[in-house]
Amino acid sequence: MGMRIVDLRIPARDQLGNVVCTSVLQANGATPADIRTWVRRGEITRLRQGWYALAEADPDVVRAVRAGGVLGCASALTFYGGWDLHDNRLHSYRTGWAQREPLPRLPSCPAPFPRRRMNRAVVPLELAVAQARLCLTTEQLVTQVESLMTGRWITPSKAAELLGNLAHKLDISDSGTETMVRMRLRGRGIKLRPQVHIPGVGPVDFLIGDRLVLEIDSQAHHRSASAYHRDRQRDQRLAAMGYLVIRVTWEQVFFQWGEVDAVLTTLIAGRRHLDRRSRARSAAA
């Protein structure tokens, strides 16, 4: 009968995405004959020379390995719990290991040299960030690292260490969409405060000036009927207290940002974000 794949106790760090390489299988006691048997029985799937998918393998990891690399860059950050950039790209790391068989061409993300050999199917976090620095916009990179921190996958000090010279851009946010909006507005010199607690209402996503409230709908939060109702109640309470509420959809952040930007610019130019006292003060200045 021989050994079965399920009898191997492979450490979790070596079978990320349920994809493993031959050296890991052998280090855990499998013989070449075992591996051939498991492939023949369909217990594991050969992806390319030296790499196998176990049951319930992660489809993105499988794609990256089939194409001659491993999961890297932004896709690795998402794999570790970071926010999905929704950029319709598989980000990968082409390993330094020369392949003996032709592979489909995968547009690999840039990577710091020298390229490493890899015996795990997802690059370590530090390498993913090093790649992301070369591949992503600053906005995308900070959004992903901040979401890892918000989701408590990494500590704030680890997030700061990973971002290095960009660490000052970290702040608090409820979602990746909020991080992106915050960075865009601060990049334009607009002063805002995230997650401001307003008595009787609770935290609002952003407060600009004294009274302009910006609420961002994140796609991840599926709007239930009760959440829909609660949002309207909040808007009404804020209006009664003199706040001006602008609600921005996820689609607007991604596809129609210019529109939102124009509205905010008009409001701020007309000092509608300031209350009467601040307006008088800024007019006198």
Ligand SMILES: [Zn+2]
């Ligand atoms: Zn990339």
